[in-house]
Amino acid sequence: MSLTARFSCLSDYDPDALSVEQARAFIRSQLTPVRTQERVALRSALGRVLASDVIAPFNVPVHDNSAMDGYALRHADLAGSGETRLRVIGTALAGKVFAGSVGTAECVRIMTGALPPAGCDTVVIQEVVKLDGDQVIVPAGQRAGQNIRLAGEDLAAGKPALAAGRLIRPAELGLMASLGCAEVSVYRRLRVAFFSTGDELCSIGTPLADGEIYDSNRYTIFGMLTRLGCEVLDLGVVGDDPATLEAAFRDAAAAADVVITSGGVSVGEADFVKPLMAQLGEVLFWKIAMKPGRPMAFGRLGSRGGGGDGGDGGDEHAAWLFGLPGNPVAVMAAFYQFVRDALQALMGADPLPGVPLLPAVSSVAMKKAPGRTEFQRGVLGHADGKWSVRPAGAQGSGVLRSMSEANCFIVLEHERGSVAVGDAVHVQLFDGLV
Numbered sequence: 001m002s003l004t005a006r007f008s009c010l011s012d013y014d015p016d017a018l019s020v021e022q023a024r025a026f027i028r029s030q031l032t033p034v035r036t037q038e039r040v041a042l043r044s045a046l047g048r049v050l051a052s053d054v055i056a057p058f059n060v061p062v063h064d065n066s067a068m069d070g071y072a073l074r075h076a077d078l079a080g081s082g083e084t085r086l087r088v089i090g091t092a093l094a095g096k097v098f099a100g101s102v103g104t105a106e107c108v109r110i111m112t113g114a115l116p117p118a119g120c121d122t123v124v125i126q127e128v129v130k131l132d133g134d135q136v137i138v139p140a141g142q143r144a145g146q147n148i149r150l151a152g153e154d155l156a157a158g159k160p161a162l163a164a165g166r167l168i169r170p171a172e173l174g175l176m177a178s179l180g181c182a183e184v185s186v187y188r189r190l191r192v193a194f195f196s197t198g199d200e201l202c203s204i205g206t207p208l209a210d211g212e213i214y215d216s217n218r219y220t221i222f223g224m225l226t227r228l229g230c231e232v233l234d235l236g237v238v239g240d241d242p243a244t245l246e247a248a249f250r251d252a253a254a255a256a257d258v259v260i261t262s263g264g265v266s267v268g269e270a271d272f273v274k275p276l277m278a279q280l281g282e283v284l285f286w287k288i289a290m291k292p293g294r295p296m297a298f299g300r301l302g303s304r305g306g307g308g309d310g311g312d313g314g315d316e317h318a319a320w321l322f323g324l325p326g327n328p329v330a331v332m333a334a335f336y337q338f339v340r341d342a343l344q345a346l347m348g349a350d351p352l353p354g355v356p357l358l359p360a361v362s363s364v365a366m367k368k369a370p371g372r373t374e375f376q377r378g379v380l381g382h383a384d385g386k387w388s389v390r391p392a393g394a395q396g397s398g399v400l401r402s403m404s405e406a407n408c409f410i411v412l413e414h415e416r417g418s419v420a421v422g423d424a425v426h427v428q429l430f431d432g433l434v
């Protein structure tokens, strides 16, 4: 089915007034993840998506072991009330098993991670015992089994330790290492081709001619894609000329899973790009009710000409297209609100690690009309016991400086009106901890 046909099922679809949520949901509903897998060395799996479940081949921990430094003993030896004297007959260290056996009224000094000797079922922490020569005096109130980590309590043998679809972060690397995995199966990396459009654009390394500006979008896009772990293909600057543009779109679609462009989707320029797109696949031109980032194109490009239904169902290679606006901040806002999610879905990440909306107090008034979602660049800070946020300087959609000085988006929702000092707003943090 064509993209337009799929849309016609939606009652409230209006390409000239799509809400951020509608656009995001529609894009999401179209995507199917890449399925090609490859085996990579554990460290190379960082940032990739797990392609098959990791089953624990053995228990983690492998053996019962002590959670604390203290004394391993037989709980049955302890007096019901009052103190108990036990003789210390040796030491159990992590990695050095105490081979002897522990008899009645005996105990063993034990370190964290060491295996409790045969018969010992309880560890008493060293801080609560009194030493008396080769004996320890253990106070009452010790619980049977305390301070012992049981075999398999972290990961049970034969059970999935990690499910396919998991984005691999440092914790997952460590977890797989604890299972002895030297290699893991991950989905192949997404190949994303991108280029900038505009006769005014000059690439760095060349002096600017009259009326030219340096192309910055290719650098923000490169950065955003690289952070997401994509394989990037920079196709440079393409002028506003139908023949060159067509060739660039064809090359990009043939080489990549996803094509990202910037510029050329604003009202005037779209009129010239639209017929070209109709030749190459199926691309929808949207005006999204958001600021910045209003115009955007989304669709499917076939690598062959006259792309019929845009590759849907055919065995020809086809690539997803995101035609982002030209303004540098609009590019970044649209990328983070739509493309990031889409790329993670295509990478096979499940569930999608969405960006949370966190509450903060606005320290300034902000003008806003209901009927569109605004993404202001904000500076979130902690003062007087609360998190408060203010816009980061001039908010023009061309002012990259505001993006650079910000640490969050202030998300002013669709229906919301102006914000007064002290009002609660939502923010999306630029940086996560992990």
Ligand code: AMP
Residues within 6 Å of the ligand: 196, 197, 198, 200, 201, 213, 214, 215, 216, 217, 218, 262, 263, 264, 265, 266, 269, 325, 326, 327, 328
């Ligand atoms: P457009 O969407 O092509 O009409 O571009 C909107 C604005 O963004 C214009 O001022 C362009 O000069 C600017 N712009 C477009 N592409 C880039 C780019 N790659 N780098 C920096 N500015 C750009």
Ligand code: MG
Residues within 6 Å of the ligand: 197, 198, 199, 263, 264, 269, 326
């Ligand atoms: Mg342009």
